[in-house]
Structure formats: C-alpha cells, structure tokens
C-alpha cells in the first residue's frame with residue numbers, strides 16, 4: 522500500500538468515528554465567542570480586523586500614525602492548559618484580533634492512537650481561551666473541516682515527517698500539516714492587508730519546524746511565532762495528555778525533563794558522547810512504568826545529528842508513561 526492510500530484509509534475510518542465534536546456542541550452554551558463554521562469564521566475575522574483598524578485609525582496622530590491591525594492565530598486541539606494560555610496571551614500582546622481554534626483533527630491520529638479518548642472540554646476551553654485574551658474560538662465539527670470525508674489531496678511532510686514523531690506515528694505530520702494548511706488558507710482568504718501571526722509551542726519542536734518549512738515551501742502569508750515550553754514547577758512539560766496520568770505516573774514522568782536537564786548540564790561542560798546518551802536512555806528506561814521511544818540530540822533545522830555548523834542543538838525525548846505517550850525537548854545550546 523502506498524502512503525496516500527494508507528492515509529486515506531486511516532483518515533476515513535477516523536472521520537467516520539469523529540462525532541465527538543458534534544456531541545460536545547450540544548452541551549456548550551451559546552457563547553458569543555464560539556464560531557462553528559468556516560463561513561462564519563471568515564465573516565467574524567474580516568469584521569474584527571476592520572473594526573480594530575478603524576479604532577487604530579481613530580487613535581492615530583500625526584506623530585504616531587496608525588499601523589495595520591493584525592490577527593494572532595493559536596491552533597490547538599483543545600483541553601487547554603497554561604501552555605496554551607501562554608500562546609494565547611502572547612498573541613493578545615502582539616495583535617488586535619486573537620483567534621484560537623479547538624479541533625481534534627482525526628487526520629493526524631493513527632488507527633491505534635487516542636483520537637476517541639482525547640479530552641474534549643469545550644466549555645472549559647472557551648473560558649480559558651477568553652480569559653487569556655481570545656476574541657474568537659473556532660470549534661468546527663469534523664464534517665465542517667472535511668465535508669467529503671478524508672481529503673484526497675493532502676500535505677506531504679517529506680523526509681522530516683518520517684523521523685522521530687513521524688516514525689512512531691506514520692502519517693501524523695501529513696495530517697497535522699494538512700489541517701494547518703487549511704486553517705492558513707481559510708484565514709489568508711480574508712486577511713486583506715492585515716498580517717497573520719500564528720503561534721506554535723516549542724514543545725512540539727518537530728511540528729514547529731515542519732510548519733515553518735510548509736510556510737516557506739507553500740508561500741503562505743503567515744508569520745510563525747515560536748513560544749517556549751511551559752513547564753510545571755517540577756519541570757514536567759504541560760500537555761493535554763498529562764490528564765491521562767495517575768499521580769504515580771506523573772511522578773515517574775519527571776525523569777524525562779530531568780534527564781534533558783542533565784544532558785544540558787553535560788553539554789555546558791563539554792560535548793555529549795554516545796555513551797552519555799546511552800546512560801541517559803538507560804536512566805529513563807529503568808524508571809518504573811516508563812518505556813523510552815527515543816532520546817536523541819539533533820540540529821532542529823534538519824533533525825539530523827548536529828554538525829560543527831549547527832546554530833542550535835536540541836535534545837528530544839518521547840516515552841510511554843504507562844499507556845500515555847509524552848514528548849519533551851530542551852535546547853542544549
């Protein structure tokens with residue numbers, strides 16, 4: 522089976538079972554912030570940009586002429602936490618209009634992944650998003666995004682999309698980029714002269730890198746704004762999937778960020794050797810209930826082994842904590 526037929530099979534299966542957003546829709550109050558359709562979204566964004574532009578123009582003086590109002594866009598899968606809130610707050614600081622999307626995209630889940638059990642809590646999400654500064658929350662049903670079922674034409678994430686996360690989750694990045702591509706097209710269609718800034722967390726470092734590549738390769742008129750990882754005080758990277766962890770698993774999961782921090786200390790005092798990495802892998806694997814997927818040091822431009830010319834070096838980790846798969850990373854220099 523070639524890649525595209527594999528993707529369309531898994532996508533169709535997921536889309537047929539993708540009724541959760543619909544179900545959630547009935548329980549959410551008619552919040553003025555929530556938009557359900559692409560058409561309504563485009564109208565609201567266009568109107569909000571126009572209105573904020575008029576406000577900027579009204580405040581303008583000869584010494585300080587009006588700039589263009591801009592749209593800050595934060596794409597999410599919901600189950601929002603303080604990591605998302607940080608992205609939204611950043612978008613609020615930097616833009617006149619802030620849009621958050623909440624969409625559990627079936628296309629980026631494999632057949633044995635957690636699409637069905639992924640937490641859906643739209644009411645809480647709207648409260649958190651608006652508290653953090655969102656003007657509009659776009660929460661479409663699966664059928665709104667994929668009215669004809671799995672799309673025939675999808676984004677291919679290339680070699681980078683088959684490494685690390687893409688190796689364990691085949692098709693994941695094609696699915697994620699396909700929906701991000703759709704969001705960008707929907708929004709750029711109504712942006713006029715206004716800029717769009719899209720906020721992505723560095724927790725999903727490979728996704729961020731792929732989105733940046735897609736913007737470049739597809740000439741999207743969207744500026745990508747990376748946001749640093751938000752952690753609990755104990756170092757655990759915030760993640761919607763942390764909700765799956767028992768208190769014991771939460772404690773065990775700390776080995777991930779602690780191991781990354783140890784590697785960072787090692788990097789400060791010299792280069793990390795293969796045996797340092799092996800010891801770090803062993804430390805994670807010997808923690809009760811944890812099974813390492815990968816721990817590697819890469820150049821985040823390529824996700825290949827860093828070279829002397831690498832501007833940045835990133836340590837990446839993915840591991841199963843019980844049944845829950847978590848990812849984390851840390852910049853070493």
Ligand SMILES: Nc1ncnc2c1ncn2[C@@H]1O[C@H](COP(=O)(O)OP(=O)(O)OP(=O)(O)O)[C@@H](O)[C@H]1O
Nearest residue numbers: 597598599604721722724725750751759760761762
């Ligand atoms: N701890 C965090 N710090 C910074 N950004 C984050 C953090 N967690 C998520 N994000 C960012 O929020 C955006 C939406 O991510 P998503 O809704 O998948 O949340 P998540 O917590 O990563 O969920 P999951 O448990 O599925 O990994 C992405 O750009 C992601 O990188």
Ligand SMILES: CC(C)(CO)[C@@H](O)C(=O)[O-]
Nearest residue numbers: 596597598626697700725
């Ligand atoms: C970017 C994204 C919203 C696309 O579904 C998702 O991959 C995520 O939440 O990181």
Ligand code: BAL
Nearest residue numbers: 598629630693725728
């Ligand atoms: N933030 C990653 C989305 C996913 O795991 O599908």
